Amino acid sequence: MTLEAACAAPLFLITVITFLYLLEIMSLQIAVREGLQYAGRNAMQEAAEIPLLNPGKAEADIVESVGRSRLDGSILQGGSSGIDCSGSTLSPLTGIGKLQVTYKVKIPIPLFHIPPILLTEHIKIKGWVGYEPAGGDMDGEEVVYVTETGLVYHKDPNCTHLDLSIRQVEKSQISGLRNESGGKYYACPICKKKGKACYITTTGDRYHRSLSCSGLKRTVYSIPVSEARGRRKCSRCGN
Numbered sequence: 183m184t185l186e187a188a189c190a191a192p193l194f195l196i197t198v199i200t201f202l203y204l205l206e207i208m209s210l211q212i213a214v215r216e217g218l219q220y221a222g223r224n225a226m227q228e229a230a231e232i233p234l235l236n237p238g239k240a241e242a243d244i245v246e247s248v249g250r251s252r253l254d255g256s257i258l259q260g261g262s263s264g265i266d267c268s269g270s271t272l273s274p275l276t277g278i279g280k281l282q283v284t285y286k287v288k289i290p291i292p293l294f295h296i297p298p299i300l301l302t303e304h305i306k307i308k309g310w311v312g313y314e315p316a317g318g319d320m321d322g323e324e325v326v327y328v329t330e331t332g333l334v335y336h337k338d339p340n341c342t343h344l345d346l347s348i349r350q351v352e353k354s355q356i357s358g359l360r361n362e363s364g365g366k367y368y369a370c371p372i373c374k375k376k377g378k379a380c381y382i383t384t385t386g387d388r389y390h391r392s393l394s395c396s397g398l399k400r401t402v403y404s405i406p407v408s409e410a411r412g413r414r415k416c417s418r419c420g421n
Contacts, residue, residue: 196291203257203289207299210256214265214283215303217244222281222307225272234381234393235272235279236350241265244283259286259298269304271347271384273340274398278308280347323406328413330401335410338419344402346383348393353378356389370397 221243225235245253245262254261269282286298326335327344336344351359356367359382367382367389375391381398382389390398415421 196294199291200289203291206257207287207301210258210287211301211303213248213252214244214285214301215305217247218281218283218303218305219307220244220247221267222279222305225270225279225281226277226307229272229277229279232393233272233274233277234348234350235270235281237267237270240267240270240281240283257287257289259288268349268351271349273345273347274400278306281305281307323408325404326407326410327402327404328410329403333413334416334420335405335407335413336416336419339402339404341416341419342385343416343418344400346386346398346400348381348383348398351380351382351389353380356380356382361385361387370395372397 218240221240224243225240228239229235244265244267250262253265258264264285266284267282269284270280272279282302282304284300284302286300288298289296324337326337327339327341328335329344334343339345359367361367361382362384365387367387370388370390373390373392373395380389380391381393381395383398386397388397
């Protein structure tokens, strides 16, 4: 009986500790998600003046909402500095912000070497929630979307060729970043402003020094499909 008790007691304690850590993970997830919603509201207010989402500001807002001491004293790896919002973007065309926060939690259970667990929370938020019916109509004709100089027409106004998701990064990060096709980012030949801040898009292959650069602008018009003659369908949304 003594031997059985000596074996069972540590297993029981490890089980209890594991259960407590699971509760702490759930509590931390709830706190971070609430902080992300707080950061999203602040970002949308600021985007009313400048259509840009600053990941660093979002990270600071999450820390402010949750509490620096709460994060530093939790199982979050790195404490308050372990919050990463670099995957967040904002579309200047639709005004929709996609906020994402990633972080790792550590579970230091005795006798077990459990690697840190990666967790992700994400939300979509829009500054203006006006209604636009799906699939417009102009005198019974299908509505398509074109740009001033584009050679194609789009059926979806949220097509990634039209809807540029711009995010701000540091110049020192450019060499290690890749677009959605795995390509590198090169300097924009139009804007040559100096500074640490750069602006990139998910689908582009250039980094820009100015938010007002024409390479980041899209003037989109909605027209009847009959007026799109001479333009071909977009390869992404035309089918």
